[in-house]
Amino acid sequence: MTIQHTVVFRLAHPAGSAAEADFLEVARQTLTAIPGVSAFTVSRQVSPKSDLAWQFSMEFADQAAYDAYNVHPAHVDFVESRWTSEVAAFQEYDFVVGPA
Amino acid sequence: MTIQHTVVFRLAHPAGSAAEADFLEVARQTLTAIPGVSAFTVSRQVSPKSDLAWQFSMEFADQAAYDAYNVHPAHVDFVESRWTSEVAAFQEYDFVVGPA
Numbered sequence: 001m002t003i004q005h006t007v008v009f010r011l012a013h014p015a016g017s018a019a020e021a022d023f024l025e026v027a028r029q030t031l032t033a034i035p036g037v038s039a040f041t042v043s044r045q046v047s048p049k050s051d052l053a054w055q056f057s058m059e060f061a062d063q064a065a066y067d068a069y070n071v072h073p074a075h076v077d078f079v080e081s082r083w084t085s086e087v088a089a090f091q092e093y094d095f096v097v098g099p100a
Numbered sequence: 101m102t103i104q105h106t107v108v109f110r111l112a113h114p115a116g117s118a119a120e121a122d123f124l125e126v127a128r129q130t131l132t133a134i135p136g137v138s139a140f141t142v143s144r145q146v147s148p149k150s151d152l153a154w155q156f157s158m159e160f161a162d163q164a165a166y167d168a169y170n171v172h173p174a175h176v177d178f179v180e181s182r183w184t185s186e187v188a189a190f191q192e193y194d195f196v197v198g199p200a
Contacts, residue, residue, distance in 0.1 A: 098142065
């Protein structure tokens with residue numbers, strides 16, 4: 001059962017800044033290198049009904065792969081070294097397709 | 101430029117109820133029949149970090165298709181006749197892939 005893990009967020013950095021670009025690129029490089037992560041995307045959030053500006057989305061084949069990602073040292077290090085200080089606000093959502 | 105329009109929401113109905121199933125099914129039938137709507141999905145939101153339980157997602161080929169959907173009578177009627185009274189909380193997000 002594929003799980004789509006997402007986080008919608010707003011950076012502390014100005015839009016279009018080098019710091020913004022660096023955060024997005026390092027996130028992509030770091031997170032896509034973790035085993036079990038597939039279909040990684042970086043999207044702009046463009047609805048004016050939310051003030052969050054970006055979304056990361058990735059897929060895991062099952063809960064075990066998701067759990068392994070969460071505790072993987074590269075993920076934990078990214079959260080501690082970049083996410084905590086550079087993200088101003090965020091909301092996580094995880095999706096499983098189908099009412100079933 | 102494809103726009104992914106999403107809404108994450110919680111129903112007023114009990115989980116697993118007939119009213120919940122009816123809402124989801126009528127939404128699917130109604131919204132997928134509107135011109136310009138593609139890749140419609142109903143997903144469960146399963147992260148404990150949000151109390152919203154469902155997501156609708158759909159794609160539009162461009163802003164014009166999205167605008168036409170928003171004002172389409174079938175959409176407006178669904179919002180007025182079902183959404184407003186049966187949805188307890190929601191958050192919209194629209195995504196465009198890529199930092200571009």
